[in-house]
Amino acid sequence: MDRGVMIGLEIHLQVNTVKTKMFCRCSSDYRSALPNTNICPVCLGLPGSLPVPNKAVIRKAIMLAIALGSRVVDRIVFVRKHYFYPDLPKGYQISQHRGPGMAPIAVGGGLEIEGEGEPRIIRIRRLGIEEDPARITYPYGDPLKSPYSLIDYNRSGVPLIEVVTEPDIRSSREARVFLDKLLTLADHLGITNPDLEGAFRVDVNISLENQERVEVKNIGSIRDIEKAINYEIARQRGIVAGGGKIKRETRHWDPLRGATFVSRHKEYEEEYRYFPDPDLPPIAVSAEVVKEIEDGMPELPWHMAERYVREYSLSRYAARVLVSRRALAELFERTVKIYGDPDKVADLLINDFLGVVNSRGGNFQLVRATPESIAKLLSLMDKGVISIKIAKMILKRVVIGGEDPEEIVAREGLLVISSDKELEELAEKVIRENPKAVEDARRNPKAINYLVGQVMKLTRGRADPQKISEIIRRKIGLER
Ligand code: ADP
Ligand code: ZN
Ligand code: MG
Numbered sequence: 491m492d493r494g495v496m497i498g499l500e501i502h503l504q505v506n507t508v509k510t511k512m513f514c515r516c517s518s519d520y521r522s523a524l525p526n527t528n529i530c531p532v533c534l535g536l537p538g539s540l541p542v543p544n545k546a547v548i549r550k551a552i553m554l555a556i557a558l559g560s561r562v563v564d565r566i567v568f569v570r571k572h573y574f575y576p577d578l579p580k581g582y583q584i585s586q587h588r589g590p591g592m593a594p595i596a597v598g599g600g601l602e603i604e605g606e607g608e609p610r611i612i613r614i615r616r617l618g619i620e621e622d623p624a625r626i627t628y629p630y631g632d633p634l635k636s637p638y639s640l641i642d643y644n645r646s647g648v649p650l651i652e653v654v655t656e657p658d659i660r661s662s663r664e665a666r667v668f669l670d671k672l673l674t675l676a677d678h679l680g681i682t683n684p685d686l687e688g689a690f691r692v693d694v695n696i697s698l699e700n701q702e703r704v705e706v707k708n709i710g711s712i713r714d715i716e717k718a719i720n721y722e723i724a725r726q727r728g729i730v731a732g733g734g735k736i737k738r739e740t741r742h743w744d745p746l747r748g749a750t751f752v753s754r755h756k757e758y759e760e761e762y763r764y765f766p767d768p769d770l771p772p773i774a775v776s777a778e779v780v781k782e783i784e785d786g787m788p789e790l791p792w793h794m795a796e797r798y799v800r801e802y803s804l805s806r807y808a809a810r811v812l813v814s815r816r817a818l819a820e821l822f823e824r825t826v827k828i829y830g831d832p833d834k835v836a837d838l839l840i841n842d843f844l845g846v847v848n849s850r851g852g853n854f855q856l857v858r859a860t861p862e863s864i865a866k867l868l869s870l871m872d873k874g875v876i877s878i879k880i881a882k883m884i885l886k887r888v889v890i891g892g893e894d895p896e897e898i899v900a901r902e903g904l905l906v907i908s909s910d911k912e913l914e915e916l917a918e919k920v921i922r923e924n925p926k927a928v929e930d931a932r933r934n935p936k937a938i939n940y941l942v943g944q945v946m947k948l949t950r951g952r953a954d955p956q957k958i959s960e961i962i963r964r965k966i967g968l969e970r
Contacts, residue, residue: 494698494699495696495697495723496657496658496659496660496697496698496703497657497659497660497661497694497695497696497719498615498657498658498659498694498703499653499655499668499669500653500654500692501653501654501669501672501691502620502622502650502652502690502691503651503652503653503672503673503676503682503689504622504648504649504689504690505518505651505681505682506518506682506683506686507682508544508550510544511533511544511621511648512544512547512621512647512648513584513621514530514533514542516528516530518648518649520625520642521688523644525642526644527644529644533621533646534579534643534646535579535580535646540769541584541767541769544649547619547649547651548566550679550680550681551619552775552779552780553681553783553784553787554651554675554676554681555595555596555599555617556780557675557787557790558596558599558601558617558653558675559598559599559600560596560614560616560617561596561597561599562596562775562780563595563596563597563775564774564775564776565593565772565775566593566594566595566772566773566775567586568766568767568770569584569585569592569765569766569767570584570764570765570766571583571584571587571620571762571764573761575623576626576639577624577625577626577646579624583620583623584620584770585619585652585764586620586652587618587764588616592765592766594616594618594619595617595619596618597615597616597617598613598614598615599614600612600614601614601671601672603664603667603668610658611658612655612659612664612668613655613656613658614653614655615654615656617651617653617654618652619649619651620650622645622646622647622649622650623645623646624641624643624644624646625641625642625644625645626640626641627639627642628640631746651676653672655668657697661719662715662720662723665694665719666712666716669692669712670712670814671791674813675791676690677815677816678788678789678791678794678816679787680788684815685853685854685855688710690710691708691709691710692708693706693708694709694715694718694722696719696722696723696726697726698723698726698727698736701726701730701735702736703736703738704722704726704736704738704739704740706743706750707741707742707743708742709743714743714745717748718750721743721748722741722750725750739752740753791814791819792813794809794819795812795813798812798813802826802832802833802836803832803833804832808840811844812836815854817854817857818839818854821839821843821857821859822839824861825864825868828861828862828865829864831868835864838864842882842885843859843864843889846885846886846889847889856890857890858892859888859890859892860892863892866894867881867885867895870899875905876899876904876905876906876952877906877951877954879946880899880906880951883951904950904951905952906952906953907949907952913949913957913961914961914965916945916948916949917941917965918965919948920941920948921941921962921965921966924940927940927941928941931962932966932967932968935968938959938963939959942955942962945962946958
């Protein structure tokens with residue numbers, strides 16, 4: 491943590507859980523559709539077309555505001571934010587702003603993060619809705635190396651919820667903790683599916699004490715946000731140390747080069763020429779509506795984590811990991827209902843299940859495991875009918891392949907070898923065939939692992955290595 495550093499974030503959460511765009515009825519699915527197929531006069535900004543607000547998105551934004559402790563305004567105003575860029579067909583973006591006659595959905599509130607010391611509140615400045623611009627793609631990935639660019643207007647008009655923090659963040663680490671928590675919240679509230687590419691984008695504002703701030707626009711991953719913050723702090727420090735002053739400017743993060751560069755963008759808010767959109771009359775929000783939305787809200791992740799500690803006696807760490815994704819929390823609770831033993835379920839999910847999911851980019855959409863299949867796997871291990879080794883071996887097929895663990899074990903003969911006689915015969919065979927290794931093991935007990943490994947191989951992992959080790963020790967005279 492660094493007292494001299496001030497960081498404020500503008501987070502754009504994509505509302506990718508609704509079917510249609512923000513101001514028209516085009517499908518909001520721009521990922522799987524062919525380019526420029528989900529478009530209409532409204533999201534292409536053609537003259538004479540009229541936007542109609544998506545009520546579901548407004549309700550979700552109010553829900554997020556309530557969860558953040560923000561004050562919901564009683565009159566929502568959409569504004570036009572002007573700038574000229576090929577991704578913006580109208581020449582303005584429908585957005586929200588604070589100013590005379592203008593009001594975003596909510597102001598104030600905050601999110602508590604566990605800092606390096608005491609927990610700290612990162613205050614929220616405002617929360618509003620805006621539309622996503624179109625998507626520009628570069629045929630060779632790197633803009634500097636591409637002779638032309640392409641525009642896909644399918645994304646034009648996809649709803650975004652913008653959360654703007656006060657400059658309360660002090661380090662790249664705090665930025666990550668804050669964003670993790672906000673994304674978990676958006677996942678639980680059914681606002682954003684973090685598994686989808688482009689689920690969020692962040693503008694990072696960074697300043698040093700008594701210096702102007704620099705805005706780094708449009709960073710799409712938490713890892714890159716951390717890197718961009720560290721890069722900027724070092725760059726700005728270098729300038730100040732050399733007696734220079736920081737210029738107020740907008741930069742962009744180039745992930746390929748690992749550096750920020752000046753971009754020609756608007757530097758000051760006045761240049762956006764905000765004014766209320768005359769096509770969209772203000773929307774009144776009554777206290778009753780806010781109350782009704784509040785009453786229908788799902789359990790918030792931090793309350794869920796507290797309940798896990800209380801109800802299932804989990805550690806705070808385990809509880810926090812399990813609620814980090816709604817799908818994971820659901821899998822946990824439903825498996826406990828079937829199997830019982832929350833500790834064991836938590837342990838398998840956190841250490842083994844998540845390992846498999848993370849090896850696939852942490853994408854929960856790939857998960858095919860059911861509470862039933864996880865419970866069955868745990869029971870097979872309890873009964874001692876499969877070894878830990880086999881359990882780990884088939885885990886991926888259960889988690890990603892959606893296979894039934896009982897079926898795998900039955901079909902492929904993976905049951906543990908419980909007959910001592912069979913294990914003794916295999917051990918004798920290995921001892922016979924590896925006289926050199928037996929000599930080593932007699933001199934250095936650690937070398938016995940090689941022999942154990944050979945027997946395990948012959949059983950195809952279907953035995954308890956501890957037991958094999960005991961048998962071998964006995965047979966080569968290390969123990970009786
Ligand atoms: P507004 O449009 O309401 O004035 P701004 O555009 O000024 O808000 O602020 C945008 C972001 O810049 C916010 O996240 C805010 O926290 C951040 N910010 C403002 N001042 C500073 C500063 N001195 N250092 C770092 N970030 C700042
Ligand atoms: Zn449209
Ligand atoms: Mg701004």
